Amino acid sequence: MKDFYFIKADKPMWPASANVFSIRDNNGLILIDVGCGLRKYVKKLYQKFDNLNLNINDIHTIVISHAHPDHMGGINWLFKDLKDYRKLTIIINEIEKPSALNIDLLNESFDIELIRKYLWTKLKERLGGFNDINDSFRMLCAMSQLPEDTDIRTIKDNDILKLGSYTFKVITTPGHAPGHTSFYEINKRFLLSGDLIGEKGTAWYSPSSGGAIGYLKSLHRIEKLKIKNIYPSHGNKFSDGKIKNRIEEIRSKIRIKDEIILKELENGPKKLLNLVKLFYKAQYSQIFPGIAIVESHLIKLENEGKIQRQNGLIRKL
Numbered sequence: 001m002k003d004f005y006f007i008k009a010d011k012p013m014w015p016a017s018a019n020v021f022s023i024r025d026n027n028g029l030i031l032i033d034v035g036c037g038l039r040k041y042v043k044k045l046y047q048k049f050d051n052l053n054l055n056i057n058d059i060h061t062i063v064i065s066h067a068h069p070d071h072m073g074g075i076n077w078l079f080k081d082l083k084d085y086r087k088l089t090i091i092i093n094e095i096e097k098p099s100a101l102n103i104d105l106l107n108e109s110f111d112i113e114l115i116r117k118y119l120w121t122k123l124k125e126r127l128g129g130f131n132d133i134n135d136s137f138r139m140l141c142a143m144s145q146l147p148e149d150t151d152i153r154t155i156k157d158n159d160i161l162k163l164g165s166y167t168f169k170v171i172t173t174p175g176h177a178p179g180h181t182s183f184y185e186i187n188k189r190f191l192l193s194g195d196l197i198g199e200k201g202t203a204w205y206s207p208s209s210g211g212a213i214g215y216l217k218s219l220h221r222i223e224k225l226k227i228k229n230i231y232p233s234h235g236n237k238f239s240d241g242k243i244k245n246r247i248e249e250i251r252s253k254i255r256i257k258d259e260i261i262l263k264e265l266e267n268g269p270k271k272l273l274n275l276v277k278l279f280y281k282a283q284y285s286q287i288f289p290g291i292a293i294v295e296s297h298l299i300k301l302e303n304e305g306k307i308q309r310q311n312g313l314i315r316k317l
Contacts, residue, residue: 001188003164006231007048009035012199015140017041018070018233021192025164028058032163032183032192033065033233037073037142042081045074057083063163064092065194065233066177067099067106069143076144090146091161093172094154095179101152103145106133109178111206111292118273118291136288155181168192173222175215176203182222190229197222197246199235202253204289211296212254213303223247257297262306265316272298272314 005022017035024030035041049056059082064072079085092100099105107113110133137143146152155161157172161183168183173196183192195203196218205215229239230246238246261275272294273286280290298314301307308315 004166005052005054006237007045007052008236009234010044012235013201014070016070016234017045017074017141018065018195019231019235020045021231022052022054023164023166028060029054030061030063030163031059032063033071034062034074034078036070037076037137037144038140039077041141042074042077046081056081060087061089061091061163063161063183064090064096064100065183065192066093066180067096067103068177068195069137069141071194071233072100073137073141073143075146079147085147086149086151088151090150090152091155092152093170093179093181094156095172096177096181097152097154097179100146101148103134103143104132106143107131109206109208110288111208111295114207114295115287115291119287133288160186171221173218174210175205175212175218177209180209180218182218184225184227188228189226190231191222191225191227193222193230193232195233197230197243197250198232199238199246201234202250204293205296206289206292207296207299212257212293212300213296215254216251219247219251257293258301258306261294261297261301262316265307265314269313269315271312275314 003024007020007022009017009019018033020035021032022029035045046056099109112133134143155170157170159170161168161170166185167187168185171182171184173180173182176195180194180196182194182196205211227243229237230243231237260278264270264275264278276286276290276294280286298307306317308317
């Protein structure tokens with residue numbers, strides 16, 4: 001695939017940038033994601049462009065897998081550095097478009113109000129209220145939002161997206177983000193999996209982003225595809241037998257949290273924060289993503305009729 005470029009990030013895990021992909025067509029270059037919004041990450045991206053003999057001013061289209069800072073944060077710098085960003089077309093899932101235009105909406109999909117509900121007063125004060133997830137991003141992997149005059153084309157689940165010589169099926173795969181999008185190349189049978197399936201680990205998930213229920217449904221959809229290679233947003237490309245193994249590993253990691261919660265509840269009713277501490281020892285991890293992830297599992301277990309909540313306590317049925 002001489003017209004397809006896999007621009008791998010230096011590190012695979014947050015707060016590193018996501019991998020960036022580029023496709024050359026007759027009009028120039030198409031980017032899929034752009035990485036973190038700190039200048040140092042953008043400079044590294046430009047350096048990698050130079051190494052591949054690519055010119056940023058040849059970019060005419062940017063596809064965004066989802067509106068998170070490690071995927072679209074760098075877009076603000078690109079817009080400043082390009083000769084005329086108004087000639088760019090941005091392609092994004094219709095569900096993610098509002099957050100790309102107004103990053104304050106990330107507080108909803110990251111369930112910040114839910115988290116604040118469980119924060120004890122002194123910690124909330126120390127964190128400055130913990131009102132805005134973007135405050136946490138600024139020093140690690142800054143987020144950007146699209147200018148109002150951006151030329152935006154929205155896509156939706158099951159759309160067919162033609163990018164250069166490649167034909168992708170758009171697959172909305174929630175769990176990690178409400179409109180998280182995976183792209184399946186139907187002829188060469190490779191998948192741009194975004195954060196759904198990485199080379200290692202499991203992406204965090206929250207109720208408003210699809211939660212454990214959405215994540216498992218997304219994995220089930222992808223599992224049905226005939227995939228030769230996966231290009232994840234974090235880590236290296238992997239193929240064949242490892243694809244099935246990675247899907248099963250991620251699914252098992254999600255399901256085992258259900259089992260641990262239910263086993264703990266056999267010892268009696270518990271508060272949500274007691275359950276969070278089963279999985280996360282560091283205080284900051286308990287706050288995020290701990291509360292959101294555990295709440296996702298409680299919603300799932302409630303739907304399955306396995307637990308009941310009353311007066312702030314969770315009981316096994």
